[in-house]
Amino acid sequence: MAALAGDTGGADLRVDIGSLMLANPVLTASGTFGYAREFENLINLHRLGGIIVKGISLHPRQGNPPPRIAETACGMLNAIGLQNVGVERFVSEKIPYLRGLNVPVIVNILGDSVEQYGQIAANLAGVEGISALEVNISCPNVAHGGVSFGADTKMAAAVTRAVKAAADVPVMVKLSPNVTDIAAIAVAVQEAGADSISLINTLIGMAIDVDRKKPVLANMFGGLSGPAIKPVALRMVYQVARAVTIPVIGIGGISTTEDALEFMLAGAAAVQVGTANFVNPRGAEQIVDGLGEYVTREKLTSIRDIIGALEC
Amino acid sequence: MTQYQEKASITRVERLSTQTLRLTMRSPLIAGAARPGQFIMIRPSERHDPLLGRPFSIHQATGSGTLQIYFNVVGRGTAILASARVDDELDLLGPLGRGYQLVKDAPACLIGGGLGIAPLLFLAKERSRGGHHAADDRIILGGRSRADVEPLVEDYAQFGLSLHCITEDGTFGEKGLATDLLITHPLSTDTVIYGCGPQPMLAALHGICVKSGNPCQVSVESVMACGMGACLGCTVMGHDDNYVHVCVDGPVFDARDLQWQL
Numbered sequence: 001m002a003a004l005a006g007d008t009g010g011a012d013l014r015v016d017i018g019s020l021m022l023a024n025p026v027l028t029a030s031g032t033f034g035y036a037r038e039f040e041n042l043i044n045l046h047r048l049g050g051i052i053v054k055g056i057s058l059h060p061r062q063g064n065p066p067p068r069i070a071e072t073a074c075g076m077l078n079a080i081g082l083q084n085v086g087v088e089r090f091v092s093e094k095i096p097y098l099r100g101l102n103v104p105v106i107v108n109i110l111g112d113s114v115e116q117y118g119q120i121a122a123n124l125a126g127v128e129g130i131s132a133l134e135v136n137i138s139c140p141n142v143a144h145g146g147v148s149f150g151a152d153t154k155m156a157a158a159v160t161r162a163v164k165a166a167a168d169v170p171v172m173v174k175l176s177p178n179v180t181d182i183a184a185i186a187v188a189v190q191e192a193g194a195d196s197i198s199l200i201n202t203l204i205g206m207a208i209d210v211d212r213k214k215p216v217l218a219n220m221f222g223g224l225s226g227p228a229i230k231p232v233a234l235r236m237v238y239q240v241a242r243a244v245t246i247p248v249i250g251i252g253g254i255s256t257t258e259d260a261l262e263f264m265l266a267g268a269a270a271v272q273v274g275t276a277n278f279v280n281p282r283g284a285e286q287i288v289d290g291l292g293e294y295v296t297r298e299k300l301t302s303i304r305d306i307i308g309a310l311e312c
Numbered sequence: 313m314t315q316y317q318e319k320a321s322i323t324r325v326e327r328l329s330t331q332t333l334r335l336t337m338r339s340p341l342i343a344g345a346a347r348p349g350q351f352i353m354i355r356p357s358e359r360h361d362p363l364l365g366r367p368f369s370i371h372q373a374t375g376s377g378t379l380q381i382y383f384n385v386v387g388r389g390t391a392i393l394a395s396a397r398v399d400d401e402l403d404l405l406g407p408l409g410r411g412y413q414l415v416k417d418a419p420a421c422l423i424g425g426g427l428g429i430a431p432l433l434f435l436a437k438e439r440s441r442g443g444h445h446a447a448d449d450r451i452i453l454g455g456r457s458r459a460d461v462e463p464l465v466e467d468y469a470q471f472g473l474s475l476h477c478i479t480e481d482g483t484f485g486e487k488g489l490a491t492d493l494l495i496t497h498p499l500s501t502d503t504v505i506y507g508c509g510p511q512p513m514l515a516a517l518h519g520i521c522v523k524s525g526n527p528c529q530v531s532v533e534s535v536m537a538c539g540m541g542a543c544l545g546c547t548v549m550g551h552d553d554n555y556v557h558v559c560v561d562g563p564v565f566d567a568r569d570l571q572w573q574l
Binding site for chain 2: 031032033034038039041042054062063065066067068069070071073074075076078080083226227228255275277278279280281282
């Protein structure tokens with residue numbers, strides 16, 4: 001029997017990300033869940049707290065040459081190169097299906113310049129079926145020598161302001177972990193008007209083929225994801241949750257209910273399941289089930305009771 | 313196309329040579345929906361390391377729920393699978409991708425090299441279903457050496473298609489490459505070629521078909537993380553300079569739709 005919409009076994013799993021209300025705190029991370037349709041046979045999409053779709057740029061992007069992925073210990077490197085259909089085709093081809101799912105859809109956006117970020121947000125304003133935007137600030141700033149927007153408080157704030165000025169839905173800013181002081185970036189984007197913060201994006205890494213004496217990835221470097229990065233992500237979520245007052249969404253190697261609970265105890269109001277979707281397409285839904293069982297077993301009033309409940 | 317995530321129990325483990333194994337599993341949902349040329353993802357471990365599932369072409373699938381893969385031990389994932397025992401359970405995802413498009417009214421030539429012979433068994437069965445194969449249908453099995461070809465000869469012979477074997481060292485069948493047999497024994501121009509094998513073999517096959525005009529479908533390989541179009545990791549370059557993805561656009565392509573390094 002198909003589970004009912006929002007079925008959580010009676011447990012209260014609702015969480016609020018500012019004005020964005022979710023039936024449960026389990027989201028699927030951008031770039032690991034396609035445009036959701038890829039998973040329709042494998043998971044009850046309507047049971048997710050929300051879906052974050054593959055990052056969208058102003059124009060379509062071809063992405064990087066292969067090889068694009070490499071498995072590493074407890075994780076994987078990817079250098080997909082932000083391949084996507086572009087905002088125009090996204091609205092015409094992908095949104096109609098997503099709109100019919102009756103699940104909050106969060107659109108991840110990316111750009112090469114501050115203006116581009118603002119332009120995509122403007123193009124998505126007024127489009128029915130979008131509950132929030134997630135801003136990927138890990139992209140290189142072409143006008144500033146390719147330094148990541150997310151590596152600098154001023155650039156991160158500028159992108160946030162540009163998106164906020166154009167968007168008509170809440171704005172979540174997704175932080176890069178490849179920085180010295182992630183809390184400082186978090187504070188900067190909060191001051192620039194971000195409604196929430198998600199973290200972490202992938203950690204930049206590398207793998208080498210010893211026989212060929214060459215990098216495994218054609219792009220040389222790639223983003224490390226999967227269980228290998230969970231301790232780093234957890235530490236950063238803890239630091240950011242203490243530094244800001246807006247909601248924080250935890251990402252990084254989450255593949256089990258216990259992983260999700262760790263992030264929520266560290267201060268995350270919600271979590272994103274990423275690489276685990278590749279390995280176990282049912283994983284995100286299993287975490288929804290697991291959180292429901294946890295609330296019932298621990299006799300909590302709500303899953304909200306554990307957000308930031310870490311005892312130190 | 314419906315896909316399933318299914319726990320499959322292993323019913324048979326066959327070590328066919330020093331390197332090659334065949335696993336038979338009970339996986340009714342996936343086996344029931346599978347088409348020749350499609351593939352499955354198998355998680356070698358429920359733990360985090362190795363993390364990702366591995367793609368395997370479907371060697372054989374039956375309506376009664378049996379699924380087979382045929383593989384070499386090449387790394388950690390396949391080494392774990394090689395140590396699997398009867399009644400062990402595996403986490404499967406499938407059937408995935410686009411398989412071969414069998415052209416009923418045209419003669420067929422199935423040509424495989426090395427492990428590329430694996431998916432052709434399922435295709436040969438489909439081709440021979442109800443005895444509807446042409447008298448000049450052919451299967452060519454190529455490999456480096458006897459051990460790559462001989463263990464599977466009986467399985468392929470049962471479908472009544474004309475069987476040709478060839479090895480690089482000449483220890484079984486003729487001596488040479490699988491594609492050599494298309495030169496020495498030319499096909500009628502209406503024959504559809506269904507190929508699977510290493511990239512250089514498929515490139516050579518494409519080159520031969522461009523010259524002869526034979527339609528040619530090939531199954532290609534790539535590293536993959538998800539197998540279902542989500543990670544976008546399994547890119548190959550299409551003929552129009554646009555990337556295509558092996559997992560959803562393939563693994564079987566019209567050879568003319570891809571770029572080849574000849």
